[in-house]
Amino acid sequence: MDVNLFDFNLPEELIAQTPLEERTASKLMVLDKETGKIKHETFKNILDYLYPGDCLVLNDTKVLPARLYGMKEETGAKVEVLLLKQLEGDTWETLVKPAKRVKVGTIVSFGDGRLKAKCISENEHGGRNFEFMYEGIFYEVLDSLGEMPLPPYIKEQLDDRSRYQTVFARERGSAAAPTAGLHFTEELLEAIRAKGVYITFITLHVGLGTFRPVSVDSIEEHEMHGEFYQMSHETAEQLNQVRKEGGRIISVGTTSTRTLETIASSYNGEFKESSGWTSIFIYPGYAFKGIDGMITNFHLPKSTLIMLISALAGRENVLHAYEEAVNRRYRFFSFGDAMFITNKLSE
Template sequence: MNIEDFDFNLPEELIAQTPLKDRTSSRLLVLNKETKEIKHQQFTDVKKFLRAGDCLVLNNTKVLPARLYGVKEDTGAKIEVLLLHQQEKDIWEVLTKPAKKVKEGTVLIFGNGLLRATCIGYKDHGGRILEFSYDGIFYEVLDQLGEMPLPPYIKEQLPEKDRYQTVYAKEEGSAAAPTAGLHFTTALLEEIKEIGVTIAFITLHVGLGTFRPVSVDKIEEHEMHAEFFQMTKETAETLNRVKENGGRIISVGTTSTRTLETIARDHGEFVESSGWTDIFIYPPYEFKAIDGLITNFHLPKSTLIMLVSALADRETILKAYNEAVKERYRFFSFGDAMLII
């Protein structure tokens, strides 16, 4: 398929720059993937479309305040560092800006010396390997010095760090939030449980590759980035039981979807597992794990709109997106939500 098949016109003013004060006050476009019917609801109405025996699967990754601003020890030149993933205890793969100023042996200073880093290697696309040194606990130092790495299309500063975290965030390691989960509050999740819906958690640490544009014309030639995932024995047993009893698995977000589909593809069922997935889901694709999806509205020509187009077919998704534009829905990370069921 051609990349242009997944394009649509999006006015820039519909890109949400700030989160709503109340997480649950966003709108919800509900798309029936069989009948193609579209309904316009509020996010709290999601309860109407769930039923006893279903399972809602949430990604409990936690976003690191992964953007650091420091200086070179020898020259005082300003350097920006973005943590990508931890290779071992104090050794991280990062992006640096400007990358050309950070060579092997370069020492960087953050927070007047609270944190130091030495470049010990190179990666592709301007990546570097840094070894950090500090007193105390790394994540506490990072929380003190780091900023949330908001997506490139968000130009506003975020006054509260927690608004770029889900209320159930637990496992530290993401460079970006699983944004479909930002709409939930603890109270709403409790109300969903009272219906008889099971809540299950998986972990996928979101990498910055999720924002990397597709640079090939034929989408089949796109090389997907890899991200770390984990599923516990408890979650695997819960999901298998839901399937056996005829319940539906509703994935919250494309990150949860990619994790579930990877495990179902590799094992034929849900099993306790962890590893790296570079699964790329685009039409035509036979879903093996999920029955429905709660997600935000995605960028034109992105791998994420390709994934949702595989679930509800491309023409139906583009029609729904064009209606969302017409109805002035808010797009992307801090925007409104969509339920495909």
């Protein structure tokens, strides 16, 4: 399947640079995945499209302040390090800029030496594995020195780092936010529960591979990077009960979707307590086994994310919806507006 089938025109000014003051004030496009019918709402009105017995699945991963600015001890040359994945103990896989300055054995110092990192191996595309050295607790040192790893298309400074974190984040480990969850507040979640909708959590630590551009002509040749996920026994039981009682399973974000589909595909459509690494790549032709609907943001042209939602709602429906989103000046990407792909769009 040609990657250009998932291209569309996106004016650069529609890329949201800052979050709205109110999380629930974003626009919400409701898309019927079967008919292509569209409604335009604000996010707080998502309550009108959720029904008793449904279950929302949220990704409770917590974004690390993973971008560090330091200098080589030997020369004082400036180096930027982005933490990607904890390998073992104090050893991390990272991305480095400029990578050519950092060879095996190089020591980079951050915050006047409060944190140091020794390069122990080189990976492709600017990747380096570092062993970190510090006194005290690593995550406390990182909190004081690191910055939120905002995507490269966001040029504005983020004044409040909590706005690139969901209100339900609790499991540290992501290099990027599960951005569909940014629209929820504690008050909205309480209102959803009060309506009789279940809320449960999974964890998928988002890696930058999720956003890696598709650089091949045929999407079948694209390979996804692995990301760590886990589902508890309680969540699995909740989801199986909802399915048994005829409720809908609605994933919040592509990360939740990929986790649910990974597990459901492994257990013939059922959910079980599990953890591991997933590199599942969902594109049109995929038969969904775990979800009935999905809440997501608006994604990049020709990205694996727009391919995923096209698999759920149909490529033509999605591209038509995106065209309407552009015409109506929806805001795109991490701090942008939301879409709810559903199968029960009320009249």
